[in-house]
Amino acid sequence: MNKDKTHAEESKWRCRRCHLDLVVGPVSVAYMGSRFTTDLPHCPSCGMVFVSEEVALGKMADVERILEDK
Numbered sequence: 478m479n480k481d482k483t484h485a486e487e488s489k490w491r492c493r494r495c496h497l498d499l500v501v502g503p504v505s506v507a508y509m510g511s512r513f514t515t516d517l518p519h520c521p522s523c524g525m526v527f528v529s530e531e532v533a534l535g536k537m538a539d540v541e542r543i544l545e546d547k
């Protein structure tokens with residue numbers, strides 16, 4: 478088990494443009510020619526989706542599995 482330091486930073490993300498706390502909720506994402514909805518942190522004002530590398534890798538792994546199942 479390898480717990481890295483990024484874990485503690487996940488609780489408070491903030492939009493750099495609006496200086497608002499990001500909210501986690503369903504957002505539409507396009508990936509590999511497919512469009513799907515998943516829960517990701519995003520800015521309630523400008524809608525910028527924040528995807529950390531860690532989250533992106535996990536989500537994309539999920540998506541690839543979903544796509545392969547079809």
Ligand SMILES: [Zn+2]
Pocket residue numbers: 492493494495496497520521522523524525
């Ligand atoms: Zn914003």
